Amino acid sequence: MSTPRSLALPTTARRDTVDTAYGPVAVLRAEPTSGGRRAPVLLLPGFTGSKEDFVALLEPLTAHGHPVVAVDQRGQYETVGPEEIDDDVYSLDAFAHEAVAIATAIDGAGAGVHVVGHSFGGLVAQTMVLHDRSRVRSLTLMCSGPGALPAEQHDALATFVTGLPLVGKQVAWKVMRDRTAATRGEATPEVEAFVEERFVRSAAGSLIGIAKILASAPNRADDLAALALATHVLYGEHDDAWPIEVQRSMAEVLGAPVTVVAGAGHSPNVDEPTATADALAAFFSSVEDRTQR
Numbered sequence: 001m002s003t004p005r006s007l008a009l010p011t012t013a014r015r016d017t018v019d020t021a022y023g024p025v026a027v028l029r030a031e032p033t034s035g036g037r038r039a040p041v042l043l044l045p046g047f048t049g050s051k052e053d054f055v056a057l058l059e060p061l062t063a064h065g066h067p068v069v070a071v072d073q074r075g076q077y078e079t080v081g082p083e084e085i086d087d088d089v090y091s092l093d094a095f096a097h098e099a100v101a102i103a104t105a106i107d108g109a110g111a112g113v114h115v116v117g118h119s120f121g122g123l124v125a126q127t128m129v130l131h132d133r134s135r136v137r138s139l140t141l142m143c144s145g146p147g148a149l150p151a152e153q154h155d156a157l158a159t160f161v162t163g164l165p166l167v168g169k170q171v172a173w174k175v176m177r178d179r180t181a182a183t184r185g186e187a188t189p190e191v192e193a194f195v196e197e198r199f200v201r202s203a204a205g206s207l208i209g210i211a212k213i214l215a216s217a218p219n220r221a222d223d224l225a226a227l228a229l230a231t232h233v234l235y236g237e238h239d240d241a242w243p244i245e246v247q248r249s250m251a252e253v254l255g256a257p258v259t260v261v262a263g264a265g266h267s268p269n270v271d272e273p274t275a276t277a278d279a280l281a282a283f284f285s286s287v288e289d290r291t292q293r
Contacts, residue, residue, distance in 0.1 A: 089205065139224075
């Protein structure tokens with residue numbers, strides 16, 4: 001799970017809400033303070049994640065001139081969703097339709113937004129584009145894949161899906177905390193308390209729905225490639241979710257440039273935020289420069 005190093009917001013950022021037809025969405029919104037204003041950036045988090053996973057990206061991205069909105073998807077942390085399992089609310093299509101609605105709400109100029117999907121958020125971002133590419137100026141898949149996680153991870157996901165309703169979120173959190181302790185690294189008491197609160201406040205239906213999607217999402221890389229959208233694949237050098245070779249193969253199908261963030265794992269947005277933000281901004285700039293010619 002992605003665990004932010006700090007929860008302190010930069011002076012350019014604030015907590016806000018975006019209203020959609022699906023209900024209000026909790027966001028972190030950051031604005032550039034000087035320089036030329038570029039296209040907005042929409043950041044979609046992964047499984048058990050939240051908008052706070054992107055705190056360290058906010059300031060460096062706004063320094064490049066981009067307004068930035070990081071969200072809690074439906075049922076994640078501060079975006080309220082039904083507690084019960086609801087395949088209509090927590091389907092991949094439903095998450096994607098809401099992402100389109102958010103992009104529409106934040107795209108003041110109407111020229112499209114740069115969408116960055118981390119892990120599960122990458123699956124949402126791909127499906128979002130397939131539903132309505134007019135709202136997307138570019139797509140970055142960060143530590144994500146073309147479809148479901150590899151089969152060897154499906155047993156753990158199935159255990160989560162069946163076990164969470166039986167033991168409850170508090171017990172499930174303790175199990176996840178212990179299993180991920182080695183890869184999450186050191187966390188301050190404040191951050192440790194936050195990631196527990198985030199998990200417990202997230203709707204069980206959302207957590208289960210996302211786990212089911214991670215085990216079943218279809219490979220849509222060919223469909224995405226047919227759109228000829230500007231796409232970017234970025235992952236940490238030590239990413240351990242979708243295999244590196246799967247992500248590189250996906251990039252080849254998409255005709256997408258690849259960025260490998262040195263020293264980072266599955267969450268380069270946390271592990272190496274400056275290098276990640278610089279790579280994202282360089283890609284966004286290349287897309288905007290091409291479209292302005």
